[in-house]
Amino acid sequence: MGVTLTILSLIVLIPLSAVALKASEQTFPEFLQAAFNERALTAYRLSFGAAFIAAIINGVFGVLTAWALIRYQFPFKSLVNGIIDLPFALPTAVAGIALATLYAPNGWIGALFAPAGIKIAYTPLGVVIALTFIGLPFVVRTLEPVMRDLAADVEEAAASLGANRFDTILRVILPALGPAWLTGIALAFARAVGEYGSVIFIAGNMPYKSEIAPLLITIELEQYDYAGAATIAVVMLAVSFLMLFVINAIQAWARRLGQ
Amino acid sequence: MSRLRHPTEDPVWAKVVILTLVGLFLVCVLILPLITVFFEATRKGLPAALEAIQNEDARAAIKLTLITAAITVPFNVVFGLCASWAIAKYEFPLKPFLITLIDLPFSVSPVVAGLIYVLVFGAQGWFGPWLLDHDIKIIFAVPGIVLATIFVTFPFVARELIPLMQEQGVDEEEAAVSMGASGLRTFWSVTAPNVRWGLLYGVLLCNARAMGEFGAVSVVSGHIRGLTNTMPLHVEILYNEYDFVGAFAVAALLCLLAIVTLVLKALLELVQPQSRPGRH
Numbered sequence: 001m002g003v004t005l006t007i008l009s010l011i012v013l014i015p016l017s018a019v020a021l022k023a024s025e026q027t028f029p030e031f032l033q034a035a036f037n038e039r040a041l042t043a044y045r046l047s048f049g050a051a052f053i054a055a056i057i058n059g060v061f062g063v064l065t066a067w068a069l070i071r072y073q074f075p076f077k078s079l080v081n082g083i084i085d086l087p088f089a090l091p092t093a094v095a096g097i098a099l100a101t102l103y104a105p106n107g108w109i110g111a112l113f114a115p116a117g118i119k120i121a122y123t124p125l126g127v128v129i130a131l132t133f134i135g136l137p138f139v140v141r142t143l144e145p146v147m148r149d150l151a152a153d154v155e156e157a158a159a160s161l162g163a164n165r166f167d168t169i170l171r172v173i174l175p176a177l178g179p180a181w182l183t184g185i186a187l188a189f190a191r192a193v194g195e196y197g198s199v200i201f202i203a204g205n206m207p208y209k210s211e212i213a214p215l216l217i218t219i220e221l222e223q224y225d226y227a228g229a230a231t232i233a234v235v236m237l238a239v240s241f242l243m244l245f246v247i248n249a250i251q252a253w254a255r256r257l258g259q
Numbered sequence: 260m261s262r263l264r265h266p267t268e269d270p271v272w273a274k275v276v277i278l279t280l281v282g283l284f285l286v287c288v289l290i291l292p293l294i295t296v297f298f299e300a301t302r303k304g305l306p307a308a309l310e311a312i313q314n315e316d317a318r319a320a321i322k323l324t325l326i327t328a329a330i331t332v333p334f335n336v337v338f339g340l341c342a343s344w345a346i347a348k349y350e351f352p353l354k355p356f357l358i359t360l361i362d363l364p365f366s367v368s369p370v371v372a373g374l375i376y377v378l379v380f381g382a383q384g385w386f387g388p389w390l391l392d393h394d395i396k397i398i399f400a401v402p403g404i405v406l407a408t409i410f411v412t413f414p415f416v417a418r419e420l421i422p423l424m425q426e427q428g429v430d431e432e433e434a435a436v437s438m439g440a441s442g443l444r445t446f447w448s449v450t451a452p453n454v455r456w457g458l459l460y461g462v463l464l465c466n467a468r469a470m471g472e473f474g475a476v477s478v479v480s481g482h483i484r485g486l487t488n489t490m491p492l493h494v495e496i497l498y499n500e501y502d503f504v505g506a507f508a509v510a511a512l513l514c515l516l517a518i519v520t521l522v523l524k525a526l527l528e529l530v531q532p533q534s535r536p537g538r539h
Binding site for chain 1: 269270273274277278280281284285287288289290291292293295296299338342345346357359360361362363364365366367369370374375376377378383384385406409410413464470471472473474477478490491492494495498503506507510513514516517520521522524525
């Protein structure tokens, strides 16, 4: 008990408060300037925007993947099931260089799009790809247990009352999945917003163009602008807390629905 | 005559469309990247790849990664046991706050995780001058790397154990204690057998993350070759120097680690089949 609290304070609480204190060493206008200057704003826009798009992509493909894994039989199913967790196990730097190589204009996938004039790696599109990779397991793994517990008799009842398959999915299955689906998307988003390792290799890192917020922190650190780095960290931490709050709210809502 | 479709079964065309979409998605996002790593690593033949993971800098990086994991994992096992024990077996105020704190590293950007230790222990940080006076190096040295790694892997073991211990309740331990078992004996004979698979699962994920962490470690390491370079950082340096065979050879080693982790994880799920919430 005492050990737990001591370690938690030493490793999590005190260092975290250092960020807030460092950021508060500036005057308020200085803080605003460091937190919301043009370059920082573009970085947030990219980090949050790309994370949002990636979370939506994972929402769509995650529900299809989970559905296929629970309901269908297909070859190599257990292999596919295992590889879903790859983004949890694979170091982000490895994912970063692999995706950058694959989606570069001369890479296996990048070369397919290059003739059409579409560049994926070294553009915001590449950031979306990396964040999709990193968030992929969240939606699938939060949906799976709920889908497994989905009672077949409800679907049968809907079908026997004359609903076609489309209606059953739209009105019976999807509403039941709603809270878990949202939780998965929110978890994928929360993870993607702060992601660094897999993104920096594929992003291109051009100021005002393809620079993510965590990268801006490292750049300011390299310039010994500790207050500036801490300021952006405070903004990102605020978003992390907000996401934790949102996820808890979704889960509380899901529990109320379940009762 | 074809068999009639069961009303809760999807029509064949829907199955084909969904499986194709899912297959394409997984191939583009998961499978091709994995193949790319091994393909690029062996582009100049296997000997070149093997050379790249056996030279001095690579060996130093592998060693540092192993040392980091060897300190981080046992630390988090001890902490995870303490924390889950405190949360599951005792009632006290601020408990939700404590759980949130344990969860926090999951939602903090790894770069921020590194930054906080620079602000505390760095040359301009709180303890910076004191550490300098006593000639202790934490930032841009191994202790900083270990600290940052502990931070990002903090929740893995505790998160696995808390629900298991809560489910188990305190009855069995109370029975053991009332029959005269010591605290340690109670733990080994009553508590430990119930949580061992969950503990192993947590250790597995914690280890994978500890060996693969990039963002947090990159901020505190200083990238000194042969000294403060872990394997993921070594990958970055080689890649930025356009030594692609070298970068992908070390990356392939990390991929093998990830694959071993996934196989062990699948085996653990066979031993202890229960649905796991999709966290971490």
